[in-house]
Amino acid sequence: MKDLLVSIARVKGPRGLKGQIWLRPYGDSFEQFKHYKYIMVGKDHRPLEVVHCQQKGNMYIVELKGLNTREQVDSIKGEEVFIKKEWLPPLEDDEYYWCDLIGMQVFDLEGTYLGDLLNIFRTGSNDVYVVNKEKEYLIPATVDVVKEVSIKESKMIIDTAPLEGLME
Incomplete structure (x- = not known):
């Protein structure tokens, strides 16, 4: 292999x-x-x-x-x-390598599938996740938005409330 x-x-x-x-x-x-x-x-x-x-x-x-x-x-x-x-060196809890995040399925708190995490880019204050299903969403990688990440399940759960107006 x-x-x-x-x-x-x-x-x-x-x-x-x-x-x-x-x-x-x-x-x-x-x-x-x-x-x-x-x-x-x-x-x-x-x-x-x-x-x-x-x-x-x-x-x-x-x-x-x-x-x-x-x-x-x-x-x-x-x-x-x-x-x-x-x-790659081991990471602390709640730290992830980009290669582990890209390709994840992203869901909101209600379990609605929002799309796959296709790309990540760095800004001055935080990373931004590019999530795409039928539409492309730019999701800030902040603690008030990203609520759960499971590398094992390749799944991320986000709270869309702080993104009101950006998810339409």
């Missing part, structure tokens, strides 16, 4: 002439990113050893073994960066 892979970043492009790359991590992977010894790049999930990793703002400058020129980095520009899910 193939290991479950998680997309954690995207290659933004080369930095300099000697094969360093700019990576933009997804989600909250900033702190843990620098601890990965290997990452996998592109559709073929080619494993590459991380030689050096340095955070610069909301991005990373990464040096990978085997990438020595700007042209080599240009060939993977825009590619997704993956790790094995088992490499």
Whole structure:
């Protein structure tokens, strides 16, 4: 069975002439990113050893073994960066990885199916869940809205009362 892979970043492009790359991590992977010894790049999930990793703002400058020129980095520009899910550190209660939330069925407090959670994006104050059935809804990931998350059942329950006017 193939290991479950998680997309954690995207290659933004080369930095300099000697094969360093700019990576933009997804989600909250900033702190843990620098601890990965290997990452996998592109559709073929080619494993590459991380030689050096340095955070610069909301991005990373990464040096990978085997990438020595700007042209080599240009060939993977825009590619997704993956790790094995088992490499992710454990989370606290009520914390979730985006990869566990995407695809969940979302219901209101009365049990009405609202749609599937298709995407997540970060805003300044909280994440926003994109839920779609026949219509697309943007659901703020706040404690007054998200009432229950079950990874095991792939199900989320939200309170739509704080979203009055947004769910029509």
